[in-house]
Amino acid sequence: MAAGTVICVRDLVKRYETKEALGGVSFDVHSGEILGLLGPNGAGKSTTMKIVTTYLAATSGAVSVDGVDAFAEPVKVRASLGYLPESTPLYTDMVVYDYLAYVGAMRGFGGAELAKRVADVIRLVGLAEYTGAAIGTLSKGYRQRVGLAQALLHNPKVLILDEPTSGLDPNQIVEIRNLIRELGKSHTIILSSHNLAEVRQICDRVVIIHRGKVVADGTIDELEGKVASTHRLVVGVQAKAGTDPADVVTQLRAIEGVTKAELTHQSHTPVPHAAIDVVAERDLRGELFQWAAKAGHTLVELRRKSMDLEGIFQSLTQEAQA
Numbered sequence: 001m002a003a004g005t006v007i008c009v010r011d012l013v014k015r016y017e018t019k020e021a022l023g024g025v026s027f028d029v030h031s032g033e034i035l036g037l038l039g040p041n042g043a044g045k046s047t048t049m050k051i052v053t054t055y056l057a058a059t060s061g062a063v064s065v066d067g068v069d070a071f072a073e074p075v076k077v078r079a080s081l082g083y084l085p086e087s088t089p090l091y092t093d094m095v096v097y098d099y100l101a102y103v104g105a106m107r108g109f110g111g112a113e114l115a116k117r118v119a120d121v122i123r124l125v126g127l128a129e130y131t132g133a134a135i136g137t138l139s140k141g142y143r144q145r146v147g148l149a150q151a152l153l154h155n156p157k158v159l160i161l162d163e164p165t166s167g168l169d170p171n172q173i174v175e176i177r178n179l180i181r182e183l184g185k186s187h188t189i190i191l192s193s194h195n196l197a198e199v200r201q202i203c204d205r206v207v208i209i210h211r212g213k214v215v216a217d218g219t220i221d222e223l224e225g226k227v228a229s230t231h232r233l234v235v236g237v238q239a240k241a242g243t244d245p246a247d248v249v250t251q252l253r254a255i256e257g258v259t260k261a262e263l264t265h266q267s268h269t270p271v272p273h274a275a276i277d278v279v280a281e282r283d284l285r286g287e288l289f290q291w292a293a294k295a296g297h298t299l300v301e302l303r304r305k306s307m308d309l310e311g312i313f314q315s316l317t318q319e320a321q322a
Helices: 045-052 074-078 096-106 111-125 140-152 170-183 196-202 220-226 245-253 285-295 309-321
Strands: 005-015 020-030 034-038 060-065 081-084 158-162 188-193 205-210 213-218 231-238 258-266 274-280 298-304
Touching (some): 005 188, 020 045, 020 188, 020 213, 034 045, 034 196, 045 060, 045 158, 045 188, 081 140, 096 111, 096 140, 140 158, 140 170, 170 188, 188 196, 196 220, 205 220, 213 220, 231 245, 245 258, 245 274
Parallel strands (some): 034 188, 034 205, 081 158
Antiparallel strands (some): 005 020, 005 060, 205 213, 231 274, 231 298, 258 274
C-alpha cells in the first residue's frame, strides 16, 4: 500500500448465482481525501461499500483499511470506519441523546468519556436543539444528521457514506453537503452518489463504476478532459421559412466534424425554433454561425452542453465497451 493510502481495494469481485455485481474493482483512497464513488443505480457502488465495511463478503479480491486486511481482521477494520448506509437504520422510538448514548455504549465507551463523545457529535452535526426529541418525529434531513452522529461517535479515521442526500429536499441537501465538506477537513471520506453535481461540489476525486467495473478514476476536470475530444453543443435554430426542422438536422449532420445531430425539442410558438443536440470532433461554434448565415437560419442559442453524468457515461462507457 502506497504512503498516504488509507483504503486499498484490489480486484474486487462479487458474484451471486445469476449475476456478477462486481467484476474486478480496484481503487485507492488517500488520507484526507473525499472520494466520490459515482455510478447509476445498480452499478455496484453499494456492493463495493458494503464489502469495504466488511458488511458483505467478497467472492475474491482484497481490501485493506489503514494497513489492516479487511477480510482477515474485520473487527479491527470496523473500529477505523464510520458507516452511513443509504437507508439509515435508526431506532425511531428512542430520543436522540439516548440513541447516541446507546450506540456509544455498544462501542465500549462509558461514564464521562461517553457523555463527552455524545456531546461532541451532537455539536458537530448540529443536533443540539433536538437531543430530547424522538427520532421518529425528526425530518429526514435531521435523521441523516443522527445517522452521521452515530457514524462519528468513535472518531473513525474513515467515513463511508452511501447516498447521504437521497430523498432529502433541496434545503436539506445543501445542509448535508456543507456538513460533509466540513467533516472532510478531519476525516477521509468515501461518498457514493449517482448525482454528478453533488460529487462535483463535495469530492476531491471520483471513481466511476459502470456495470460492476471501474471505467474512470480522477478529478472531475480530468474526467472532463478525457472526453474533451468530443464537443457537445446545444444549438437553437429558428429555421428559414419553409424549412422543416428534420432538414435542419440533416444539414447539421453534413457539416464536416459533426458526428451526431439529434432534434431534442421543437417549439410551436409564433417564432418557432428547434433545439438540436450536436456532437462534434472539435469546437465548431464558428462554423455553425457561418452555416446558419449562409443557409438563411437564425441561431437563437449556441452553447457548450454542460458536462453531466449522462454525457460522461456516454463517452467513458462506450470507450470501455469498445
